[in-house]
Amino acid sequence: MSNPPLSHNDSGSSDVDVLDALIRTAHYVKREFETRLSSMDIPAYLTGPRLRLLLAVSEAGQIRMSDLAAIMGIKAITVTQFVDALEKEHLLVRMPDPKDRRATLVKLTDAAPPLVEQARAAAKRVKEKLLEPLPPEMRSQLLDILSRLADFKNVCIFETKES
Amino acid sequence: MSNPPLSHNDSGSSDVDVLDALIRTAHYVKREFETRLSSMDIPAYLTGPRLRLLLAVSEAGQIRMSDLAAIMGIKAITVTQFVDALEKEHLLVRMPDPKDRRATLVKLTDAAPPLVEQARAAAKRVKEKLLEPLPPEMRSQLLDILSRLADFKNVCIFETKES
Protein backbone atom coordinates (compact mmCIF):
# COMPACT_ATOMS: atom_id res chain seq x y z
CA MET A 1 0.00 0.00 0.00
CA SER A 2 1.24 3.45 -0.74
CA ASN A 3 1.02 6.08 1.88
CA PRO A 4 -0.94 8.92 0.50
CA PRO A 5 0.50 12.31 1.27
CA LEU A 6 -2.15 13.84 3.44
CA SER A 7 -0.30 17.04 4.07
CA HIS A 8 -2.32 19.31 1.86
CA ASN A 9 -4.72 19.96 4.61
CA ASP A 10 -3.14 23.25 5.53
CA SER A 11 -3.80 25.39 2.50
CA GLY A 12 -7.37 24.45 2.34
CA SER A 13 -8.04 21.01 1.01
CA SER A 14 -10.75 20.74 3.62
CA ASP A 15 -11.90 24.27 2.93
CA VAL A 16 -12.52 23.22 -0.57
CA ASP A 17 -14.02 19.84 0.03
CA VAL A 18 -17.03 21.42 1.60
CA LEU A 19 -18.26 22.14 -1.92
CA ASP A 20 -17.92 18.50 -2.85
CA ALA A 21 -19.80 17.60 0.26
CA LEU A 22 -22.51 20.06 -0.68
CA ILE A 23 -22.94 18.63 -4.12
CA ARG A 24 -22.76 15.06 -2.92
CA THR A 25 -25.23 15.65 -0.15
CA ALA A 26 -27.62 17.44 -2.43
CA HIS A 27 -27.40 14.60 -4.87
CA TYR A 28 -28.10 12.10 -2.15
CA VAL A 29 -30.99 14.14 -0.82
CA LYS A 30 -32.44 14.57 -4.27
CA ARG A 31 -32.33 10.87 -5.00
CA GLU A 32 -33.72 9.94 -1.63
CA PHE A 33 -36.44 12.50 -2.11
CA GLU A 34 -37.51 11.12 -5.46
CA THR A 35 -37.21 7.49 -4.42
CA ARG A 36 -39.30 7.98 -1.33
CA LEU A 37 -41.80 10.10 -3.17
CA SER A 38 -42.48 7.45 -5.75
CA SER A 39 -42.79 4.86 -3.02
CA MET A 40 -45.74 6.80 -1.69
CA ASP A 41 -48.47 6.83 -4.38
CA ILE A 42 -46.84 9.61 -6.32
CA PRO A 43 -46.35 8.60 -9.94
CA ALA A 44 -42.76 8.31 -11.06
CA TYR A 45 -43.13 10.87 -13.81
CA LEU A 46 -43.68 13.50 -11.14
CA THR A 47 -39.99 14.10 -10.55
CA GLY A 48 -38.54 16.85 -8.42
CA PRO A 49 -38.17 19.52 -11.10
CA ARG A 50 -41.54 18.75 -12.63
CA LEU A 51 -43.21 18.86 -9.27
CA ARG A 52 -41.54 22.17 -8.55
CA LEU A 53 -42.90 23.56 -11.79
CA LEU A 54 -46.31 22.15 -11.08
CA LEU A 55 -46.36 23.74 -7.65
CA ALA A 56 -45.28 27.04 -9.11
CA VAL A 57 -48.19 26.89 -11.54
CA SER A 58 -50.49 25.90 -8.73
CA GLU A 59 -49.46 28.90 -6.66
CA ALA A 60 -49.63 31.30 -9.52
CA GLY A 61 -52.96 30.17 -10.91
CA GLN A 62 -52.00 31.22 -14.38
CA ILE A 63 -48.46 31.96 -15.36
CA ARG A 64 -46.48 32.67 -18.48
CA MET A 65 -43.93 30.12 -19.53
CA SER A 66 -41.23 32.75 -19.64
CA ASP A 67 -42.01 33.65 -16.03
CA LEU A 68 -41.70 30.02 -15.06
CA ALA A 69 -38.29 29.92 -16.68
CA ALA A 70 -37.25 32.99 -14.75
CA ILE A 71 -38.37 31.81 -11.34
CA MET A 72 -36.98 28.34 -11.79
CA GLY A 73 -33.68 29.54 -13.15
CA ILE A 74 -33.91 27.42 -16.28
CA LYS A 75 -34.21 28.11 -20.00
CA ALA A 76 -37.44 28.54 -21.88
CA ILE A 77 -36.87 25.33 -23.78
CA THR A 78 -36.62 23.39 -20.56
CA VAL A 79 -39.94 24.82 -19.44
CA THR A 80 -41.41 23.76 -22.76
CA GLN A 81 -40.29 20.23 -22.08
CA PHE A 82 -41.60 20.12 -18.54
CA VAL A 83 -44.90 21.50 -19.68
CA ASP A 84 -45.02 18.96 -22.49
CA ALA A 85 -44.49 16.14 -20.02
CA LEU A 86 -47.07 17.41 -17.57
CA GLU A 87 -49.56 18.20 -20.27
CA LYS A 88 -49.23 14.66 -21.55
CA GLU A 89 -50.30 13.50 -18.10
CA HIS A 90 -53.25 15.87 -18.19
CA LEU A 91 -52.02 17.84 -15.22
CA LEU A 92 -51.79 21.20 -16.92
CA VAL A 93 -52.84 22.97 -20.05
CA ARG A 94 -51.58 25.77 -22.24
CA MET A 95 -53.67 28.79 -23.11
CA PRO A 96 -52.89 31.77 -25.28
CA ASP A 97 -52.16 34.93 -23.35
CA PRO A 98 -54.81 37.45 -24.43
CA LYS A 99 -52.50 40.34 -23.56
CA ASP A 100 -49.62 39.17 -25.73
CA ARG A 101 -50.17 36.81 -28.56
CA ARG A 102 -46.60 35.61 -28.50
CA ALA A 103 -46.97 34.33 -24.97
CA THR A 104 -48.47 31.18 -23.53
CA LEU A 105 -50.16 30.86 -20.17
CA VAL A 106 -50.11 27.64 -18.24
CA LYS A 107 -52.62 26.48 -15.65
CA LEU A 108 -53.66 23.33 -13.86
CA THR A 109 -56.34 21.12 -15.35
CA ASP A 110 -59.46 20.44 -13.35
CA ALA A 111 -58.13 16.97 -12.70
CA ALA A 112 -54.82 18.16 -11.30
CA PRO A 113 -55.53 19.60 -7.85
CA PRO A 114 -56.06 16.32 -6.00
CA LEU A 115 -52.78 14.90 -7.22
CA VAL A 116 -51.03 18.21 -6.68
CA GLU A 117 -52.23 18.31 -3.11
CA GLN A 118 -51.30 14.72 -2.56
CA ALA A 119 -47.86 15.35 -4.00
CA ARG A 120 -47.39 18.49 -1.96
CA ALA A 121 -48.27 16.65 1.21
CA ALA A 122 -46.11 13.67 0.36
CA ALA A 123 -43.22 15.94 -0.52
CA LYS A 124 -43.59 17.67 2.80
CA ARG A 125 -43.58 14.43 4.73
CA VAL A 126 -40.54 13.17 2.87
CA LYS A 127 -38.71 16.42 3.45
CA GLU A 128 -39.50 16.35 7.12
CA LYS A 129 -38.19 12.83 7.31
CA LEU A 130 -35.00 13.77 5.56
CA LEU A 131 -34.55 16.79 7.81
CA GLU A 132 -35.14 14.82 10.97
CA PRO A 133 -31.47 14.49 11.93
CA LEU A 134 -31.13 18.29 11.84
CA PRO A 135 -32.06 20.28 14.91
CA PRO A 136 -34.02 23.48 14.24
CA GLU A 137 -31.16 25.88 14.78
CA MET A 138 -29.08 24.00 12.28
CA ARG A 139 -31.83 24.32 9.74
CA SER A 140 -31.74 28.06 9.93
CA GLN A 141 -27.97 28.06 9.98
CA LEU A 142 -28.05 26.01 6.81
CA LEU A 143 -30.50 28.34 5.16
CA ASP A 144 -28.34 31.28 6.08
CA ILE A 145 -25.20 29.64 4.75
CA LEU A 146 -26.85 28.59 1.52
CA SER A 147 -28.18 32.05 0.91
CA ARG A 148 -24.63 33.36 1.06
CA LEU A 149 -23.46 30.87 -1.49
CA ALA A 150 -26.20 31.70 -3.95
CA ASP A 151 -28.79 34.33 -3.55
CA PHE A 152 -32.05 33.28 -5.10
CA LYS A 153 -33.83 36.55 -4.63
CA ASN A 154 -35.68 36.12 -7.88
CA VAL A 155 -37.67 33.17 -6.68
CA CYS A 156 -40.64 34.93 -5.17
CA ILE A 157 -42.52 36.53 -7.96
CA PHE A 158 -45.74 35.23 -6.59
CA GLU A 159 -46.64 38.11 -4.33
CA THR A 160 -45.98 40.82 -6.85
CA LYS A 161 -48.68 40.38 -9.36
CA GLU A 162 -50.63 43.48 -9.73
CA SER A 163 -51.33 43.88 -13.40
CA MET B 1 -27.08 38.87 15.83
CA SER B 2 -29.86 39.45 13.42
CA ASN B 3 -33.04 37.63 13.78
CA PRO B 4 -33.78 35.53 10.79
CA PRO B 5 -36.89 36.85 9.12
CA LEU B 6 -38.51 33.49 9.05
CA SER B 7 -42.19 33.63 8.98
CA HIS B 8 -42.27 31.18 11.83
CA ASN B 9 -42.12 28.00 13.50
CA ASP B 10 -45.00 25.76 12.99
CA SER B 11 -46.61 23.90 10.19
CA GLY B 12 -43.27 23.91 8.71
CA SER B 13 -43.15 25.66 5.42
CA SER B 14 -39.77 27.18 6.23
CA ASP B 15 -38.57 24.03 7.94
CA VAL B 16 -39.07 22.19 4.77
CA ASP B 17 -37.89 24.74 2.25
CA VAL B 18 -34.36 24.38 3.46
CA LEU B 19 -34.15 21.18 1.45
CA ASP B 20 -35.25 22.98 -1.67
CA ALA B 21 -32.64 25.60 -0.97
CA LEU B 22 -30.04 22.91 -0.56
CA ILE B 23 -30.84 21.29 -3.84
CA ARG B 24 -31.13 24.57 -5.66
CA THR B 25 -27.89 25.90 -4.26
CA ALA B 26 -26.05 22.71 -5.04
CA HIS B 27 -27.35 22.82 -8.54
CA TYR B 28 -26.23 26.40 -8.94
CA VAL B 29 -22.83 25.64 -7.47
CA LYS B 30 -22.42 22.63 -9.71
CA ARG B 31 -23.24 24.57 -12.82
CA GLU B 32 -21.02 27.46 -11.86
CA PHE B 33 -18.25 25.03 -11.09
CA GLU B 34 -18.41 23.37 -14.47
CA THR B 35 -18.87 26.59 -16.39
CA ARG B 36 -15.90 28.23 -14.75
CA LEU B 37 -13.80 25.13 -15.07
CA SER B 38 -14.26 24.90 -18.80
CA SER B 39 -13.51 28.59 -19.12
CA MET B 40 -10.05 27.87 -17.74
CA ASP B 41 -8.19 25.53 -20.15
CA ILE B 42 -9.95 22.46 -18.86
CA PRO B 43 -11.57 20.54 -21.70
CA ALA B 44 -15.33 20.43 -21.59
CA TYR B 45 -15.51 16.66 -21.48
CA LEU B 46 -13.86 16.80 -18.08
CA THR B 47 -17.07 17.40 -16.21
CA GLY B 48 -17.48 17.33 -12.46
CA PRO B 49 -18.33 13.66 -12.03
CA ARG B 50 -15.71 12.54 -14.51
CA LEU B 51 -13.08 14.68 -12.85
CA ARG B 52 -14.04 13.23 -9.49
CA LEU B 53 -13.56 9.74 -10.83
CA LEU B 54 -10.28 10.71 -12.43
CA LEU B 55 -9.02 12.15 -9.17
CA ALA B 56 -10.08 9.03 -7.33
CA VAL B 57 -8.08 6.94 -9.75
CA SER B 58 -5.18 9.33 -9.46
CA GLU B 59 -5.13 9.02 -5.69
CA ALA B 60 -5.56 5.27 -5.66
CA GLY B 61 -2.98 4.53 -8.31
CA GLN B 62 -4.82 1.42 -9.39
CA ILE B 63 -8.36 0.74 -8.42
CA ARG B 64 -11.08 -1.72 -9.24
CA MET B 65 -14.12 -0.41 -11.01
CA SER B 66 -16.39 -1.85 -8.37
CA ASP B 67 -14.46 0.08 -5.72
CA LEU B 68 -14.90 3.25 -7.73
CA ALA B 69 -18.63 2.63 -7.81
CA ALA B 70 -18.65 2.14 -4.07
CA ILE B 71 -16.73 5.25 -3.15
CA MET B 72 -18.59 7.44 -5.61
CA GLY B 73 -21.96 6.11 -4.62
CA ILE B 74 -22.97 5.23 -8.15
CA LYS B 75 -23.71 2.02 -9.99
CA ALA B 76 -21.16 -0.14 -11.78
CA ILE B 77 -22.68 0.66 -15.12
CA THR B 78 -22.18 4.36 -14.52
CA VAL B 79 -18.53 3.75 -13.74
CA THR B 80 -18.25 1.81 -16.98
CA GLN B 81 -19.57 4.79 -18.84
CA PHE B 82 -17.27 7.29 -17.14
CA VAL B 83 -14.30 5.04 -17.76
CA ASP B 84 -15.33 4.65 -21.39
CA ALA B 85 -15.43 8.40 -21.80
CA LEU B 86 -12.09 8.99 -20.09
CA GLU B 87 -10.45 6.11 -21.90
CA LYS B 88 -11.57 7.58 -25.19
CA GLU B 89 -9.67 10.73 -24.23
CA HIS B 90 -6.60 8.65 -23.39
CA LEU B 91 -6.64 9.69 -19.76
CA LEU B 92 -6.96 6.26 -18.29
CA VAL B 93 -6.68 2.59 -19.19
CA ARG B 94 -8.21 -0.66 -18.09
CA MET B 95 -6.11 -3.62 -16.98
CA PRO B 96 -7.17 -7.07 -15.89
CA ASP B 97 -6.91 -7.64 -12.15
CA PRO B 98 -4.42 -10.50 -11.71
CA LYS B 99 -6.01 -11.40 -8.38
CA ASP B 100 -9.54 -11.78 -9.71
CA ARG B 101 -10.16 -12.38 -13.33
CA ARG B 102 -13.67 -11.02 -13.17
CA ALA B 103 -12.41 -7.63 -12.09
CA THR B 104 -10.91 -4.73 -13.99
CA LEU B 105 -8.33 -2.31 -12.66
CA VAL B 106 -8.19 1.25 -13.86
CA LYS B 107 -5.16 3.54 -13.83
CA LEU B 108 -4.03 6.80 -15.36
CA THR B 109 -2.20 6.79 -18.66
CA ASP B 110 1.28 8.26 -18.81
CA ALA B 111 -0.21 11.23 -20.59
CA ALA B 112 -2.79 11.96 -17.93
CA PRO B 113 -0.93 13.43 -14.94
CA PRO B 114 -0.26 16.90 -16.39
CA LEU B 115 -3.92 17.41 -17.24
CA VAL B 116 -5.02 15.86 -13.98
CA GLU B 117 -2.81 18.24 -12.05
CA GLN B 118 -3.97 21.17 -14.08
CA ALA B 119 -7.57 20.18 -13.53
CA ARG B 120 -7.04 19.63 -9.83
CA ALA B 121 -5.49 23.07 -9.48
CA ALA B 122 -8.17 24.73 -11.57
CA ALA B 123 -10.89 22.97 -9.60
CA LYS B 124 -9.34 24.19 -6.41
CA ARG B 125 -9.19 27.78 -7.60
CA VAL B 126 -12.79 27.67 -8.77
CA LYS B 127 -13.95 26.17 -5.49
CA GLU B 128 -12.11 28.80 -3.51
CA LYS B 129 -13.76 31.46 -5.60
CA LEU B 130 -17.19 29.99 -5.04
CA LEU B 131 -16.55 29.66 -1.32
CA GLU B 132 -15.32 33.21 -0.99
CA PRO B 133 -18.57 34.60 0.45
CA LEU B 134 -18.40 32.07 3.26
CA PRO B 135 -16.33 32.85 6.36
CA PRO B 136 -14.28 29.92 7.67
CA GLU B 137 -16.50 29.09 10.60
CA MET B 138 -19.46 28.82 8.29
CA ARG B 139 -17.56 26.39 6.16
CA SER B 140 -17.10 24.02 9.03
CA GLN B 141 -20.66 24.57 10.18
CA LEU B 142 -21.80 23.63 6.73
CA LEU B 143 -19.66 20.52 6.68
CA ASP B 144 -21.05 19.53 10.04
CA ILE B 145 -24.61 20.07 8.95
CA LEU B 146 -24.17 18.20 5.71
CA SER B 147 -22.63 15.26 7.46
CA ARG B 148 -25.73 14.98 9.57
CA LEU B 149 -27.95 14.95 6.54
CA ALA B 150 -25.98 12.21 4.82
CA ASP B 151 -23.09 10.37 6.27
CA PHE B 152 -20.60 9.56 3.59
CA LYS B 153 -18.30 7.53 5.75
CA ASN B 154 -17.48 5.31 2.82
CA VAL B 155 -15.88 8.07 0.85
CA CYS B 156 -12.45 8.14 2.39
CA ILE B 157 -10.77 4.96 1.43
CA PHE B 158 -7.86 7.05 0.31
CA GLU B 159 -6.58 8.44 3.51
CA THR B 160 -5.52 6.14 6.21
CA LYS B 161 -5.44 9.01 8.56
CA GLU B 162 -5.17 7.96 12.12
CA SER B 163 -8.57 8.97 13.18
Added chain:
DNA sequence: TATTGTTATACTCTATAACTATA
Protein backbone atom coordinates in the same frame (compact mmCIF):
# COMPACT_ATOMS: atom_id res chain seq x y z
C1' DT C 1 -25.12 -19.26 -6.47
C1' DA C 2 -23.00 -14.62 -6.25
C1' DT C 3 -20.07 -11.06 -8.17
C1' DT C 4 -17.74 -8.16 -11.94
C1' DG C 5 -18.28 -5.80 -15.71
C1' DT C 6 -20.66 -5.07 -20.21
C1' DT C 7 -24.44 -4.36 -23.94
C1' DA C 8 -28.68 -2.65 -24.90
C1' DT C 9 -32.00 0.43 -23.81
C1' DA C 10 -34.29 4.21 -21.64
C1' DC C 11 -35.39 8.37 -19.21
C1' DT C 12 -34.55 13.01 -17.02
C1' DC C 13 -32.39 17.36 -17.07
C1' DT C 14 -30.35 20.63 -19.45
C1' DA C 15 -28.80 23.15 -23.27
C1' DT C 16 -27.71 25.65 -28.19
C1' DA C 17 -29.19 26.87 -32.72
C1' DA C 18 -32.46 27.81 -35.98
C1' DC C 19 -37.07 28.90 -36.70
C1' DT C 20 -42.11 31.16 -36.49
C1' DA C 21 -45.15 34.39 -34.90
C1' DT C 22 -45.73 38.45 -32.79
C1' DA C 23 -44.42 42.92 -30.54
Added chain:
DNA sequence: TATAGTTATAGAGTATAACAATA
Protein backbone atom coordinates in the same frame (compact mmCIF):
# COMPACT_ATOMS: atom_id res chain seq x y z
C1' DT D 1 -35.05 44.60 -33.88
C1' DA D 2 -36.35 41.97 -29.84
C1' DT D 3 -39.16 38.60 -27.38
C1' DA D 4 -42.01 34.08 -26.66
C1' DG D 5 -42.18 29.70 -27.60
C1' DT D 6 -41.11 25.62 -30.53
C1' DT D 7 -38.50 21.95 -33.33
C1' DA D 8 -34.50 19.51 -33.89
C1' DT D 9 -30.59 17.88 -31.95
C1' DA D 10 -27.26 16.86 -28.49
C1' DG D 11 -24.88 15.40 -24.39
C1' DA D 12 -24.36 14.32 -19.48
C1' DG D 13 -25.84 11.58 -15.73
C1' DT D 14 -28.12 7.97 -14.14
C1' DA D 15 -30.48 3.67 -14.11
C1' DT D 16 -32.66 -1.41 -14.92
C1' DA D 17 -32.43 -5.82 -17.16
C1' DA D 18 -30.19 -9.41 -19.39
C1' DC D 19 -25.90 -11.51 -20.08
C1' DA D 20 -20.98 -13.60 -19.97
C1' DA D 21 -17.07 -14.80 -17.45
C1' DT D 22 -15.37 -15.97 -13.28
C1' DA D 23 -15.42 -16.99 -8.25
